[in-house]
Amino acid sequence: MAASIPSVQTAALIKDPGPNARIEIRHDYPVPQPGRNEVLLKMECSGICYSDIYVYTGNNPHYNEVPCHEGVGKVIQLGPEVADSTLLGQRVGLGWIYSVCGQCYNCTAGRDNWCVNQANTGTDKPGTMQQYVVANADYLMPIPDDLSSAHAAPFLCGGVTMAGALSLCNDALADGDTLVISGSGGGLGHLGLQLASKLKNEKALRIIAIDTGSAKKSFSLSLGANAFIDFKTEDVIQKVMELTNGKGADAAIVVPAATEAFDQALNYLKFTGTMVCAGITQMDYRLPISPTELEYRGLVIKGCHVGTKNQLKQLLISAAKKEVVPQVEISEFDRTGELFERVKRGDIIGRFVVQIPQ
Numbered sequence: 001m002a003a004s005i006p007s008v009q010t011a012a013l014i015k016d017p018g019p020n021a022r023i024e025i026r027h028d029y030p031v032p033q034p035g036r037n038e039v040l041l042k043m044e045c046s047g048i049c050y051s052d053i054y055v056y057t058g059n060n061p062h063y064n065e066v067p068c069h070e071g072v073g074k075v076i077q078l079g080p081e082v083a084d085s086t087l088l089g090q091r092v093g094l095g096w097i098y099s100v101c102g103q104c105y106n107c108t109a110g111r112d113n114w115c116v117n118q119a120n121t122g123t124d125k126p127g128t129m130q131q132y133v134v135a136n137a138d139y140l141m142p143i144p145d146d147l148s149s150a151h152a153a154p155f156l157c158g159g160v161t162m163a164g165a166l167s168l169c170n171d172a173l174a175d176g177d178t179l180v181i182s183g184s185g186g187g188l189g190h191l192g193l194q195l196a197s198k199l200k201n202e203k204a205l206r207i208i209a210i211d212t213g214s215a216k217k218s219f220s221l222s223l224g225a226n227a228f229i230d231f232k233t234e235d236v237i238q239k240v241m242e243l244t245n246g247k248g249a250d251a252a253i254v255v256p257a258a259t260e261a262f263d264q265a266l267n268y269l270k271f272t273g274t275m276v277c278a279g280i281t282q283m284d285y286r287l288p289i290s291p292t293e294l295e296y297r298g299l300v301i302k303g304c305h306v307g308t309k310n311q312l313k314q315l316l317i318s319a320a321k322k323e324v325v326p327q328v329e330i331s332e333f334d335r336t337g338e339l340f341e342r343v344k345r346g347d348i349i350g351r352f353v354v355q356i357p358q
Helices: 050-056 149-156 158-167 189-203 214-222 236-243 259-268 291-297 309-320 333-345
Strands: 008-015 022-030 038-047 070-078 091-094 097-099 132-136 178-182 206-211 227-230 249-254 269-277 300-303 328-331 351-355
Touching: 008 333, 022 333, 038 091, 038 149, 050 333, 070 149, 091 132, 091 149, 097 132, 149 158, 149 309, 149 328, 149 351, 158 189, 158 249, 158 309, 178 189, 178 259, 189 206, 189 214, 206 214, 206 236, 214 227, 227 236, 236 259, 249 259, 259 269, 269 291, 328 333, 333 351
Parallel strands: 178 206, 178 249, 206 227, 249 269, 269 300, 328 351
Antiparallel strands: 008 022, 038 070, 038 132, 038 351, 070 091
């Protein structure tokens, strides 16, 4: 099998990250070799996440020229000291977390998503927008047979991030409470709505979706939202207060990069409400609230950049059963640059998945 592996490959690269960023398609990019406890994957597809745009626009100092981290492929080569030889030939997912240490206080407590020594795909390590990529053998996720590669990809970051964010709301939501999900029609938001709808059946939650446009309104309502607020045409804070009879939302998951979404959430939360920050803003943005107001209103603010490996495993099982179904737009590899620009503009419903040339 190793003899069929070429020395060069096709890859999409980020060039000149910042205002003049562009995607360059190369057909002579070196094929990497797996090192200790690593494997080589032959990629089938890769999703595009907004955090890839964060790198593209020059906002992430951990720049790698090969972007993306929602990749599905097959293990075609094992590096030295890979303990599990059955990985060879498996179809697996490679997500945002490339590796964790397994020994820090978070790893030993089951919070591997907050490993203090983690490495990330597409920043610390080359990403999935290439034909062949090296991955850590210990943090791969087998893809269920009943789940297509294109429909598995969005769960490897977007889906598991929303699973993690929802888990951080568990202690803030009781029967009949209200949860707000902003950015409801996007890659993370539409998966979060479906996961929240399952929770709604358990706790009789009321879910308010926030996004813009008639297409995203109908899409959000079809996924289980009880109400939709268009942030471009409606007063978001006033509308949330109306929908909650003046109480305010019990919890909010803020997904967009737009700082206004965070500003608004702090104003439509009830006293003792919980906000989970999942969106990636510019690094110099600061939440506009003083410690005094935080104390007076009893607000809880949490952050979630991805969920745990176990949450991802359970999520893929649900996806294979069609309990959660991603909306995907599948595109050819040579359109990667166009797709990056569309994600940058917010011109998408659901998630882009790119087919890797075979």
